[in-house]
Amino acid sequence: MNTPLWTIFVVIFATVFAAFAAVFLKKSSDNLAFNLKFFFSKTLILSLVLYGISTIFYFIALKFGELSILYPMVASVYIWICLLSRKMLGENMNFLKWVGIAFIILGVTFLGLGA
């Protein structure tokens, strides 16, 4: 099967959701406590909901698109996470981190080709 264009858009959509989910998860971890108050906190719930939505989108897209194209796009989530964490969490990026992410995306591309 070839990869329909809509599956690519769905995956990009999903990665943005997943990136926000990761940043919100980090935010929620500041208040980590082993009680119900934490596990029902807004940030954590938001993170889990966003993760859930992105998982469903991944599932749908990967059913109709090829791994060789979609896998690397899924790995682009780390780019969004770096950009978002810089804006929302004040984390700094450096050259090594960006190169590391580039290699991860490259590696995932090979995995997609090998599938």
Next chain:
Amino acid sequence: MKIKSKTTIIAIFLVVIVTILTSTGQIFIKQGLNLTYDFYSILNINLFSGMVLYGIGLVIMLLALRQGEASVLSPILSLSYIWVVFLAFFVFGEILNVYKILGILIIFFGVSLIGVGGRR
């Protein structure tokens, strides 16, 4: 002077544990979905185990994020790509080809760079 919060080695170690848990959980869930043939069979032990592993992974991830940056710890999660390739080989008999091996090595290298870069 403001002390910048950097990522601890413990945080990185915890995330590696998380990748092992979620990869195993993913295999359990995949197996669990394979065994689902009617409404009642969806409640099988594989699916349940998989979700439990994900749940434990979530808690450990939260612990890790307390002592590390999201931009460092999240990419380390890509190690699960590597574990899943090996697990799929042993459990489902999915072949290992040169692309997968190369991909594994490159991902590992990338994760190492991020690990180093995140501690600078």
